[in-house]
Amino acid sequence: MINHSSKTSLTGLKNKMKIKDKFILDACCGGRMFWFNKKHPNTIYIDNRTEEKGFCHQRPSFEVQPDIIMDFRKLKFPDKSFKLVVFDPPHIMRIGNTSWMAQKYGMLEKSWEKNLQKGFNECWRVLENHGILIFKWSESEISVKKVLSLFPIQPLFGHPTAKSGNTKWFCFMKIPETIQPTQKGNEN
Numbered sequence: 001m002i003n004h005s006s007k008t009s010l011t012g013l014k015n016k017m018k019i020k021d022k023f024i025l026d027a028c029c030g031g032r033m034f035w036f037n038k039k040h041p042n043t044i045y046i047d048n049r050t051e052e053k054g055f056c057h058q059r060p061s062f063e064v065q066p067d068i069i070m071d072f073r074k075l076k077f078p079d080k081s082f083k084l085v086v087f088d089p090p091h092i093m094r095i096g097n098t099s100w101m102a103q104k105y106g107m108l109e110k111s112w113e114k115n116l117q118k119g120f121n122e123c124w125r126v127l128e129n130h131g132i133l134i135f136k137w138s139e140s141e142i143s144v145k146k147v148l149s150l151f152p153i154q155p156l157f158g159h160p161t162a163k164s165g166n167t168k169w170f171c172f173m174k175i176p177e178t179i180q181p182t183q184k185g186n187e188n
């Protein structure tokens with residue numbers, strides 16, 4: 001694991017991780033629970049923390065072991081580095097920080113709107129043209145409508161309502177600006 005807050009240079013990172021083969025970014029991997037292959041060879045897993053097994057007493061086998069410790073608000077990757085980015089940030093605020101939910105998923109901070117905006121914009125920046133951004137959100141406290149309104153781009157498709165459970169998935173595609181419908185308006 002690489003701690004990017006230390007002085008590791010990007011070239012050093014590239015050499016260590018063969019970043020050219022890493023065209024998928026998980027921007028806040030946590031325990032990688034939604035991954036079928038939790039060590040996918042083409043993926044860089046980042047999070048802003050590490051946690052050893054046992055730190056969460058109710059979930060003793062749970063751990064957070066990113067490849068790189070990094071903040072999704074300040075990604076240390078060049079523009080257009082990835083073909084696919086998955087962004088599954090914390091979504092809960094009103095919960096004690098010692099609860100297992102908070103330990104597993106992290107918590108939203110007071111400045112959560114700014115943080116999510118910065119995170120989304122960074123994920124977008126590091127995405128190649130025609131790359132895909134998958135955003136996951138749970139509507140337990142904050143609505144999909146509210147969270148999507150923070151982002152400058154509209155998803156192509158996803159869950160428009162909360163009728164079928166709380167967890168929502170959205171697919172964005174980085175279509176170059178000239179043909180981005182949210183920016184030009186829906187002219188058809």
Ligand SMILES: C[S@@+](CC[C@H](N)C(=O)[O-])C[C@H]1O[C@@H](n2cnc3c(N)ncnc32)[C@H](O)[C@@H]1O
Binds near residue numbers: 029032073089090091
């Ligand atoms: C909902 S969990 C991710 C769960 C993960 N997708 C899974 O499959 O297990 C959100 C994660 O975001 C991380 N996180 C919160 N703020 C962050 C930040 N600024 N930069 C990077 N990761 C962050 C938390 O530590 C937490 O592990």
